[in-house]
Amino acid sequence: MDFLKGVGVSPGIAIGRVFLKEDIAIEIKNETIQNPEEEIKRFKDAIEKSKQQLQELYEYALKKVGKHEAQVFTAHTMILEDEELIEKVNEKIRTEFKNVEWALKEVTDEFIKLFEEMDNEYLKERALDIRDVTLRMLRNLSGIEDHSLVLLKEPAVVVAKDLTPSDTAQMDKDKVIGFITEEGGKTSHSAIIARSLEIPAVAGLSGITSQVKHGDMVAFDGSEGKVYIHPDEKTIKHFKEKKERYEQRIQLFEQLKNSEAITKDNIRLEVACNIGSPADVDRVIEKNADGIGLFRSEFLYMNRNDFPSEEEQFDAYKTVAQKMKEKPVVIRTFDIGGDKELSYLDFPKEMNPFLGCRAIRFCLERIDLFKTQLRAILRASAFGNIKMMFPMISIFDELVQAKQILEEVKESLRNEGIAFNEKMEVGMMMETPSAALLADLFAKHVDFFSIGTNDLIQYTLAVDRLNPHVSHLYSPYNPSVLRSIKNIIDAAHKENVWVGMCGEAASDPKLVPVLIGMGLDEFSMNPASVLEVKWMIRQHSREEMKAVAEQVLKFATADEIERFLESNDNIHLF
Structure with a gap:
């Protein structure tokens, strides 16, 4: 069919x-008005009503899906408070004597067009936020109930x-x-x-x-x-059977909630979670994950009007550490730039933002902000098993400088008599080809590596993962990517350094057996994938998967590797 x-x-x-x-279609008429101040008051009232609705939505979403997802309504409120937008609407009302509905539509259409024409897929989708806020305002101005x-x-x-x-x-x-x-x-x-x-x-x-x-x-x-x-009936029957198998699979995975991720040849691996805010921790605990392999700290900086203070950050990190008790929490220092911009920070306009001032490069430029975060992380380390890692290291000097700044912050805390874990583990993200090639040197200077496959694939293959024209080239099965991963793991293990993975590939059912065979120590992912990956690990032995991994690395194309993994009898896919 x-x-x-x-x-x-x-x-x-x-x-x-x-x-x-x-x-519901809202008819917006272009009308000439007599009293601009009256229209401006209508505009102000609509803003206030919309803000009240967004606050209610924020609280509803906070209870239902968590803080990170609810923060979109904070972003919507910021659009309503945007001085440039408000002033442009007011000016159009005053100088052109336009009704507020028409003035609002004309101004927001300009903003929407600006975002839609951007090359960056993430920023393109922010046009939807402006459209959503505009529609809410127009409904409130027209007295139409929220659909x-x-x-x-x-x-x-x-x-x-x-x-x-x-x-x-x-x-x-x-x-x-x-x-x-x-x-x-x-x-x-x-x-x-x-x-x-x-x-x-x-x-x-x-x-x-x-x-x-x-x-x-x-x-x-x-x-x-x-x-x-x-x-047709045959297709419905097929989907009902598929749904039944899917639900059985979920039930099977649920039975593993209190089981460890141990291979058939008795090697214990870690299955951890990626989070963006303290509110996400409840889902990590619900799935009984082995820890948090990636706390994306930059989300504490987003959907707000200014940088978070040291105390705000300290409270967030401490909350997570205490909730996780003795389980590890790996905090990545903030990865701003690329597709993650801050409304309150004037980023330089770059032709290739993913190749520009982002992550550790930005931290080393704004050492004041970097030190504030390092102080917060170190202080929180006294309350749980916190580890820390630096993102997007591409040259050795960056790691040396970052660690030197960390030592300066430690010394400052010692002088102030503030407690922190002197033995806190410090690692780095492996997400650039240059870092992968120098893994043997980097491994002598860190406690662990965390492989960020999303960026490692992008940079290794020179493919913008958000660009639909070349996205077909973006593949975790590409042999150059898999060889880089193997090189990173081998180099680390020679120095007794453990290796985790926090990119999407860590929860790919076809790749998990290969990563087991390559010697990966920790898999970190969305909480929804934890139990499936536990199941995958328990179905395979590292020794058997070594042979599979060796075979995979001999292929020349991603298609050959994927076909091999799908047809290999030693790989157990649900």
């Missing part, structure tokens, strides 16, 4: 009737052109059994929240809203991105 192909953004099987989410998915009465597959953060934050998992959108991708807010709620989802399916109507039956696999409209 024919199917439509989108981008699978959240795994799981969905079979159900369509709820076609159609946005919300909270009103959904029966379980359904939601189909929409796109889902705003406001939509997804209000999703009831019992009612929304899946969703399909025309726009968006794996980095969109809707996709992130879908994965947090474990709702199957497909994005980027152009024209889907015109091909289905309310009540149509659809079936899809959120991993594959294939969507079947009006599936």
Whole structure:
């Protein structure tokens, strides 16, 4: 049977009737007004009402999906408080005598166009935030009730052109059994929240809203991105069996919650989680992960008006360390730049931001900010098993300078009589080809490596992972990437340095056996993948997988490697 192909953004099987989410059309008239101050007051009142609604949404999302996902509403509030936007709307009202609805639309259209024309996929998707805020304001100005998915009465597959953060934050998992959108991708807010709620989802399916109507039956696999409209009995039977197998698989994994990740030849490996805020820790504990392999500290710097203070950071790191008790918490010093910009920091405009001033390069330029964070991390290390690592080290001098600054901060704390863990482990991210090639030298100066495959693949293959024109070249199965990983692990082990992996490849079921064979010590991932990776580790022996890894490294192409892994009888895929 024919199917439509989108981008699978959240795994799981969905079979159900369509709820076609159609946005209520708001007619915006271009009117000449007599009293500009009255319109400006209407604008101010709409801002205040919108801020109140966003605060309610923030609190709702905070309880339901966590702080990191809820922070999008903080970002929306910041748009409402943007002085440039407010002033431009007020000016248009005063000088052109335009009604507030028209003035608001004209101004925000300019901002939306600006973001949509950017090359960076992450920044392009910020246009959706502005559109969402504008729609909220226009509804409030027109007295139209919020068209919300909270009103959904029966379980359904939601189909929409796109889902705003406001939509997804209000999703009831019992009612929304899946969703399909025309726009968006794996980095969109809707996709992130879908994965947090474990709702199957497909994005980027152009024209889907015109091909289905309310009540149509659809079936899809959120991993594959294939969507079947009006599936026949045979297809429905196939998906029901697939769903049953998927649910059995989840139940099987749940039984491993209190089991250790031990290979068949009795080697214990660590399965940890990646987090972005203290609110994410509850899910780590729920899955009984072995620790936190990556605390993305830059999220403490985002969706706010200024840099977080030392005390704010200290409280966040301390909270995480105490909740995790004796389990390790690896904090990555802030990785700002590339696709992660700060609204309150005037970044230089760079032609290639991923190759510019980001991560450790920015830290070494703004040593004042770097030292503030290092003080907070060191102070928090007295309250748990905290480890720290530097991101995107590409030359040896960067590591030396970063460690020297760390020593200066330690000495300062000693002089102040402030406690910290003198033996706190310090490592580095391995995510550049230059670092991979010099792994033997770097290993003599750190306590551990953490392989960031997302960037390692991007830089090794010279492929912008957010660029749809070349994204087909971006593959964790590329032999150059896998050889780099093997080189990093071997060089580290010669110096008795342990190696973790915190990129997406760490939870790839086909790669996990290969990484076991290569000698990887720690796998770190989204909490939703922890139990599956535990299961994978328990199905294989390191000795057997060594032979598989050796064979993999002989192939010349990513396709050959992937086919080999899919057909190899020694690899147990669920």
